[in-house]
Amino acid sequence: MIKLHTFGPAFGTVDPSPFVIKAHVLLRMAKASYETVPADFRKAPKGKFPIIEDKGRIVPDSTLIRFYLEEAYGVNFDAGVSPEGAAIGWAFEKMCEDHLYWPVVHDRWMVDANFDKGPRKFFEKAPALIRPLIIAMIRRRVRRNLAGQGNGRYSPDERFAIAARCIDAIVERLAHHPFIGGEQPCGADASVFGTIACMLTPYFDSRICAYVQTKPALRAYHDRMLALYFPADEAQKAA
């Protein structure tokens, strides 16, 4: 059985990482049987998650996991949409991963109150004596990553304005289609859903997430995806 390395569930979502949520959805779209195991950094060749283990192979990176499932299991994630829908979906996916992801990282890691109730929990198992050092080191690394990517160099208003434009683009697309590629879910929905799920959780105080939470279309999209791929969670929500 495929093993998916995860961090979650945490902070009101299936996983704190949108990329791990994406991998969950891809595996469910592929109807693969899989189990989750706690993220093991010693096994992560790129030092990031998700990774999957399958038949003695380790596959890192959510997009490479998709490619692997396509190749090894003959899954066509985009069978339900047109080539144009798949292309548009791909562009939205990469907008989510390479842009919208970063303000979320910023707000969780750089805002002290959010960090204290969120990512700080990841370090609870570190030895108490060196825990503050590890936390300071990792937070410095995240700050460097944010600056390297560029998002960390924006003022709060700039960061919000650009992210809000991305959110508006998703809302506009979903005003015309129930899913990002068209009438049926496609591979990109795994990623867009993961991003939106991480922004809909009210757990963190974040201006851009609060903006997402004002968009009924995004809540409806999230719930459609949840009903399709996480029916048990959907039932819990309704209860």
Ligand SMILES: N[C@@H](CCC(=O)N[C@@H](CS)C(=O)NCC(=O)O)C(=O)O
């Ligand atoms: N391109 C990667 C990105 C994955 C990624 O950034 N994962 C983050 C969690 S959201 C991670 O594992 N970070 C751990 C670290 O950087 O130490 C993918 O699509 O899987």
